[in-house]
Amino acid sequence: MTLPAVTAMTGLVPLIATTGIVLTVSERMLQQKAAKGQTVRKVSKRRAGYVERSRKRQKCSTCEFYSDGQCELVRGTVNSGGWCKLWARGT
Numbered sequence: 001m002t003l004p005a006v007t008a009m010t011g012l013v014p015l016i017a018t019t020g021i022v023l024t025v026s027e028r029m030l031q032q033k034a035a036k037g038q039t040v041r042k043v044s045k046r047r048a049g050y051v052e053r054s055r056k057r058q059k060c061s062t063c064e065f066y067s068d069g070q071c072e073l074v075r076g077t078v079n080s081g082g083w084c085k086l087w088a089r090g091t
């Protein structure tokens with residue numbers, strides 16, 4: 001499906017995150033709020049597309065939002081070797 005088609009169907013303009021994955025505006029806003037240190041309402045693992053074992057070089061342990069088994073964006077405990085589509089490079 002093309003991006004214009006997605007926009008027409010949802011009314012949202014998808015944004016491309018650093019992962020190369022298309023994120024919705026609300027997902028991008030979630031990342032931006034957390035990056036600014038603002039309190040966010042976490043999403044479920046399912047909604048984030050979380051997997052326990054990353055098949056990519058991107059992993060929770062290298063994500064901006066990871067800290068000691070917890071994620072600022074995703075509910076519950078996350079694995080340092082896991083991954084989700086909200087991944088963003090940590091500093």
Ligand code: SF4
Pocket residue numbers: 048050059060061063064065066067070071072073074078082083084085086087088
């Ligand atoms: S990749 Fe980042 S945002 Fe996704 S679950 Fe892991 S720590 Fe959270």
